[in-house]
Amino acid sequence: MQNSRVLCSWICVPFLICCGLWLSQAQDAPDEPPPLPVSDPICTYFGPGMNQAAQNLVAPSSVRAGGSGRMHPLSALTAQVVAQLPPLPGGSRSDAFELMHQAGSIDSYLFADMQAAGVTPAPLTTDWEFIRRVTLDLTGRIPAPDKVLSFVADASPNKRATLIDQLLNSPEWVDKWTMYFGDLYKNTQFQPSTSLNRFPQGRNAFYQWIHDSIAANKPYNQMATELLTAAGTNSYQDGPTNWLVGGVVTGGPVQDITDQQAANVAETFLGISHMNCLLCHNGRGHLDAINLWGANTTRIQGWQFASFLSHTSTARKATGQKNVYYWSLQDNINRDYSLGSTTGNRPARTPLPTCAPGKVCTVAPVYPFTGDSPRAGENYRAALAREITNDPQFARAAVNYIWAQFFGLGIVDPPNAFDPARLDPNNPPPSPWTLQPADANLLNALARHFIDSGYNLKSLMREITNSQAYQLSSRYNGQWNEAWEPLFARKFVRRLWAEEIHDAIVQSSGLIPSYKIAGFSDQGYNTVSWAMQFPDTVNTPGGSVTAFLDSFLRPNRDDAPRSADGSVLQALNLMNDPFVMSRTAAAGANPNQLLKNNLGQSNAQLVNALFLGVLSRYPTGAEMSAAVTALQTGDRTQSARNLLWSLYNKVDFVFNY
Numbered sequence: 203m204q205n206s207r208v209l210c211s212w213i214c215v216p217f218l219i220c221c222g223l224w225l226s227q228a229q230d231a232p233d234e235p236p237p238l239p240v241s242d243p244i245c246t247y248f249g250p251g252m253n254q255a256a257q258n259l260v261a262p263s264s265v266r267a268g269g270s271g272r273m274h275p276l277s278a279l280t281a282q283v284v285a286q287l288p289p290l291p292g293g294s295r296s297d298a299f300e301l302m303h304q305a306g307s308i309d310s311y312l313f314a315d316m317q318a319a320g321v322t323p324a325p326l327t328t329d330w331e332f333i334r335r336v337t338l339d340l341t342g343r344i345p346a347p348d349k350v351l352s353f354v355a356d357a358s359p360n361k362r363a364t365l366i367d368q369l370l371n372s373p374e375w376v377d378k379w380t381m382y383f384g385d386l387y388k389n390t391q392f393q394p395s396t397s398l399n400r401f402p403q404g405r406n407a408f409y410q411w412i413h414d415s416i417a418a419n420k421p422y423n424q425m426a427t428e429l430l431t432a433a434g435t436n437s438y439q440d441g442p443t444n445w446l447v448g449g450v451v452t453g454g455p456v457q458d459i460t461d462q463q464a465a466n467v468a469e470t471f472l473g474i475s476h477m478n479c480l481l482c483h484n485g486r487g488h489l490d491a492i493n494l495w496g497a498n499t500t501r502i503q504g505w506q507f508a509s510f511l512s513h514t515s516t517a518r519k520a521t522g523q524k525n526v527y528y529w530s531l532q533d534n535i536n537r538d539y540s541l542g543s544t545t546g547n548r549p550a551r552t553p554l555p556t557c558a559p560g561k562v563c564t565v566a567p568v569y570p571f572t573g574d575s576p577r578a579g580e581n582y583r584a585a586l587a588r589e590i591t592n593d594p595q596f597a598r599a600a601v602n603y604i605w606a607q608f609f610g611l612g613i614v615d616p617p618n619a620f621d622p623a624r625l626d627p628n629n630p631p632p633s634p635w636t637l638q639p640a641d642a643n644l645l646n647a648l649a650r651h652f653i654d655s656g657y658n659l660k661s662l663m664r665e666i667t668n669s670q671a672y673q674l675s676s677r678y679n680g681q682w683n684e685a686w687e688p689l690f691a692r693k694f695v696r697r698l699w700a701e702e703i704h705d706a707i708v709q710s711s712g713l714i715p716s717y718k719i720a721g722f723s724d725q726g727y728n729t730v731s732w733a734m735q736f737p738d739t740v741n742t743p744g745g746s747v748t749a750f751l752d753s754f755l756r757p758n759r760d761d762a763p764r765s766a767d768g769s770v771l772q773a774l775n776l777m778n779d780p781f782v783m784s785r786t787a788a789a790g791a792n793p794n795q796l797l798k799n800n801l802g803q804s805n806a807q808l809v810n811a812l813f814l815g816v817l818s819r820y821p822t823g824a825e826m827s828a829a830v831t832a833l834q835t836g837d838r839t840q841s842a843r844n845l846l847w848s849l850y851n852k853v854d855f856v857f858n859y
Contacts, residue, residue: 330818338858390758423596719738801839817855
């Protein structure tokens with residue numbers, strides 16, 4: 203970008219970019235937030251005062267490094283995000299629309315909590331912010347400019363609920379939640395940590411099953427049951443078999459595979475990651491300060507849980523091509539979980555004292571939370587699916603995972619670290635332990651609503667996004683106290699997913715790419731234009747765009763989860779990457795359509811069009827003044843390109859607030 207240093211004298215603060223604050227250089231309107239108090243406007247994030255902004259934290263402070271209590275850099279950044287968001291023109295027609303706090307609703311619990319704590323909630327967010335927020339959260343896309351204007355102009359008191367229903371019924375909703383469950387189920391071609399290879403065909407078959415399940419709004423208990431009971435001889439054709447295949451661990455006895463599959467079941471469907479610990483050792487002496495339930499659970503109970511999978515074999519099948527194979531998943535083992543192994547990836551499985559010397563010692567399946575075993579003649583995995591999906595913890599874990607996506611913080615957080623002994627408000631844990639959920643009654647009510655809806659994911663998301671709690675502003679009137687975070691008294695900002703950033707740039711520019719993903723389009727799938735439609739998050743789609751996406755910390759769906767951390771590389775890519783730069787051209791073979799269609803307009807109309815197309819809002823008075831002044835100086839077309847470039851680098855482009 204030409205003259206980027208000069209441009210910094212009038213361009214808005216980019217995300218993580220060492221560039222000056224446009225509004226601090228322009229004359230601020232009296233009602234606009236003041237510029238950040240930084241000594242060097244060229245670098246507001248990476249300077250020595252970076253952590254000072256944490257005092258006004260607006261992202262969940264649970265985003266920490268290593269549990270040490272040290273503030274994560276993202277939290278320091280997001281303290282600045284809302285402070286830099288200018289007031290939106292026109293206000294909101296829904297500001298005065300009060301939602302009823304009906305008994306048993308999300309709001310009835312949270313607003314009662316706020317009242318009891320003496321905390322005033324943030325005001326409702328504006329319509330301008332709401333349409334962008336909910337469109338990104340539900341579909342991963344930014345709203346089209348005409349949709350924004352028609353929504354803001356709509357005087358209907360139920361227009362937010364109507365918008366939510368439209369988004370829930372869109373194909374983009376299917377794409378986003380296919381990506382989300384692809385992350386949750388760790389659907390990737392290759393898992394380096396265990397040397398597992400599904401090959402593109404297996405990954406694609408699993409992707410198709412997830413996509414079809416989401417598109418059909420399949421009940422979530424049915425999805426879980428299908429994954430837990432899937433069987434087949436060819437993982438290239440039997441999509442759901444690929445989930446349990448993900449538990450394959452090389453270099454050890456079959457029990458290593460059974461253990462990992464069991465750990466995956468507990469974490470994915472019960473939100474209990476500590477089961478993985480218990481499959482190596484007793485909880486006592488290891489989990490005492492972390493998990494009350496885990497501290498009182500033994501390795502034998504872990505083996506009993508894993509034994510539900512002990513009849514299942516996961517075997518490689520040759521395809522006729524060298525080093526290429528598919529997987530078979532069948533229940534053809536007649537022995538329960540066997541003890542006596544001394545090699546592999548976990549400690550020796552020492553036989554129990556009750557085992558007869560010289561004979562194989564086995565452990566029968568017992569569900570740890572009910573003490574139940576499979577019925578006579580019942581398939582073990584079918585019994586496990588029945589126990590899991592009938593367990594209230596299954597619903598609690600599911601709604602908590604989804605809640606965290608919309609609020610940035612789970613009711614139990616992290617969402618995969620449930621402590622089953624600290625969930626019942628009618629039977630609280632002994633001192634010094636406390637109830638684990640931010641609001642146990644809310645969590646239980648939300649789980650009950652999910653069960654009553656028939657485990658309907660759309661219904662769950664509809665309930666969450668229609669709540670007044672979800673629709674609160676990220677701005678807070680007064681001094682925010684970090685201790686109030688569990689009250690959800692304001693919206694926590696989040697950095698967009700890599701795929702959301704890619705697709706927002708594509709959508710706003712009107713320049714639609716066409717990616718041919720190796721092993722995906724070759725199998726009859728269409729070429730892909732939107733990152734949210736990619737079947738994988740690793741080496742996808744290939745080329746330089748992969749590096750751009752990876753800089754925004756996509757998960758590898760193995761041992762590195764999706765991260766909202768910030769980095770210098772992200773800043774540099776937004777400023778200089780060809781994927782961005784090629785979409786700021788105003789002429790030539792592939793001009794930015796937003797620029798091309800509006801360069802003939804007046805300066806004010808052009809500025810309005812660019813802001814609306816990229817940021818889903820009009821500029822403030824100060825932004826309009828600075829932009830028009832720049833357009834009147836030098837080459838107008840180049841100045842328009844500079845303005846567009848600055849909007850792609852602006853803080854409210856890469857954050858959802």
